[in-house]
Amino acid sequence: MELDCEKILGEGGCAIVFQGVWDGKPVAVKRIPTNKVASNEREEDALRMLNHQNVIKLFHVESDKNFRYYVLELCNASLAKLFLKDDDPKKYSGPMPAVKDVLMQLANGLEYIHKKGLVHRDLKPENVLIWVDPKTQKVLMKWADFGLSKRVNEKGSYSMQSGVKGTLDYSAPEILKLIEEEETPTSTDGTTSTNTRGNIKSDVFAEGLVFGYFLLGGVHLFGSRYKIQSNIIKKEPPNLPKIQFKDIRTLIHKMLEKDPLKRITSSDVTQELQEIEMSINNSIFAEDTYPSLEEVEILLQKEMDINSVDEKGLTPLLHLALPKKNEGNQR
Structure with a gap:
């Protein structure tokens, strides 16, 4: 493990997080003084038992006479x-x-x-x-x-x-x-x-x-x-x-x-x-909500035929352009 003391990613309490390298890849390295390690036991125990793509990953832990180092995923x-x-x-x-x-x-x-x-x-x-x-x-x-x-x-x-x-x-x-x-x-x-x-x-x-x-x-x-x-x-x-x-x-x-x-x-x-x-995929959108970029994005992601028309002759994009029923003014 290597850490770059010039690249500080964050500080809090007694810990400093540096950018570093472990196993040939960029990582974040959280460094805690040895005499403060007990205060971080909960986090270490939790991260050791967690393995999910939507939870930060702990790759490695090591210590020297002054510090304990936690090698974590490097996020943006x-x-x-x-x-x-x-x-x-x-x-x-x-x-x-x-x-x-x-x-x-x-x-x-x-x-x-x-x-x-x-x-x-x-x-x-x-x-x-x-x-x-x-x-x-x-x-x-x-x-x-x-x-x-x-x-x-x-x-x-x-x-x-x-x-x-x-x-x-x-x-x-x-x-x-x-x-x-x-x-x-x-x-x-x-x-x-x-x-x-x-x-x-x-x-x-x-x-x-x-x-x-x-x-x-x-x-x-x-x-x-x-x-x-x-x-x-x-x-x-x-x-x-x-x-x-x-x-x-x-x-x-x-x-x-x-x-x-x-x-x-x-x-x-x-x-x-x-x-x-x-519900979004099976219909257009709730009539009491404003259309958004996300709505247009969903239409494109689902490869909806934007030239198709309903019984009123409206295309999906025209539906998004309609004023909402609970608003008195036009968009």
Whole structure:
């Protein structure tokens, strides 16, 4: 393994990620001081047991007297960098899958993680990485950063004795509620009660937020920065109606269900996305949604005859050009 100390890909906590080479191919190398390795045991354990195309891969681990090195897949950018301003040198402008494929890949990845008995606990755009095959330009979305992951029991719950973890703006309402309780603790040390249990469905809520962020071009479903957490608690996502496709809005609404017991599972998300794709393929598009570039792309991908006409004499492209019934003005 070789690492290039001049090429720093990222820094966080006690870790630095460098670009490097392992087994003759470019990789990312996460370096952690030896005395801090214990704090990264969860991520190492999780990555050793995960092997899925939509989860970042751990290739190799080694140590010297000063550091422990984790050799990981080298990705091109995070989802957050896709929506930086055009003049930002860190902006990702490379290839991307079709919108429906991005959602399906993320759903498949999280379903796999959950089926392996793990909860991620820190799903957010920065922890979605974009991997591009240098030969074929195939693009894969990958969940990354498992430093807060935990094993769950057969009921999908886990102990929160050590307190609430994760990124607050991408936390489920039940997590934010626990934080409020921690601010007025009944225990002497201020930690969460030993009886408090987290639920794997908190990941599903966060996944819904990531879906919304992607579909809205980098905008949070629950509004502006200083209102996000209060809106999550009140279940008021002001930007959800801006998502064009009705069935996707309905799915995300289920993912954002305030009660985790009523919230759908990661497997439900995958199944519903598959059904939505079938619905798209078997019809034109929902009449109450605006046409988009994705819709035209789907027509082309499915090799639909754009010269065919229906009983009203309209071609598929003319259908997309029609004003929507719930709008009073023309497009």
